[in-house]
Amino acid sequence: MTDRVRRVSGGQVVYAELKRRILSLDLPPGRRLFEPELSQQLQVSRTPLREALRLLLAEDLLEQLPTGGMVVRSLSAQEIDELYTVRASLEGLMAGEAAERMTEEAVEALSLLVARNQKLVEFADDAMNAGHDFHLKIAQISAHGWAARLHEQVDGQMARYRAFTNQSQSRRTAALHEHEAILEALIARDSARARHLAETHVLGARDTALAAIGERLP
Template identity: 80%
Template sequence: MTDKLRRASGGQVVYAELKRQILSLELPPGRRLFEPELSQQLQVSRTPLREALRLLLAEDLVDQLPTGGMVVRSLSAEEIDELYTVRAALEGLLTAEAAERMTDPAAETLTRLVARNERLVEFAEDAMTAGHDFHLAIAEIAAHGWAARLHQQVDGQMARYRAFTNQSQLRRSAALEEHRGILDALIGRDAARARELAEAHALTARDTALAAIGERLP
């Protein structure tokens, strides 16, 4: 990554790397971002670094301190509640639309993704990725432009919280069963049932995330 950063012009690659570190919690919530330290670590000048920090600030991934410095935005129970509630509404809409547009090839694609989720259910990170891919595929099938754009925006903000939703094997197995139920509703072209199950799935993930980070919050 360092060589790529060194070759890059502008702050886009620096921004992408810092965003990755923030979303993966490699840069933990509350961490003060010191420009000299980051500049040395990433081996870039202050100009692209400051551009990257401005982009992160615009995305609400960092907060600006009164002194002018920046800090990684803290985890927030209120933010979890808001993000997952909005996600539930959007995924309900997208899943209902996907049911209406379901084709045999789309059903085969989703079936393969759920099967992949099943194979990886014992591995937290892999299961999370597999489940996420299932939801992204539903959004693509739905072909609802505005809902998809809003879902993408919310999804990006949720990345810091997603890992908290599948830490236990019990929850990963339950999420897999929820995905199977959503898949059955989609294959059956049952839009109302698909919407109901998708919304319930997102709200259960919200509750799991809230419980998981409870000890991290002051």
């Protein structure tokens, strides 16, 4: 951990660091967590560590073992299917709403994000982040409170799977073209088309993630 993180105490800081490691797969699925080891690594006492573990357990990022220990939750094809299907509906709803709320500022902001995506399409992590920012901006423009809150919750759970949708250049290029088409629909204020394209885009990412995760599962 950095010096800044070490200086701050409390379960929330430990929680944030452990969550980062889980979502980035630095703590891989199925990894058994040992409190003494984590306490030493993070340079914290057992009290904030246990608080953090309880929070991660409540978020379904950890699983409780019958013996009382905890493991990082395994990757699941069923979970991918459920998360992406829910997200597709939310993304479609928000894209449709955003199309009706487009302003010159919104057009400029989304166009800059797509341009960034175009420049970074050959780089897996950068392209993934650029595309993710595009979706988050649409959520903001939509101004749909409940959809945005639910989207944030689903988005957090999907972080472990997002990299699987972006591994091949062909998929990154396809995703970029899909973003460009969504942007065109938004600029045209075509709510129905924006909704359809956003849903189709997320379902395409789901299929890619399912194929990728299938190679990792027994």
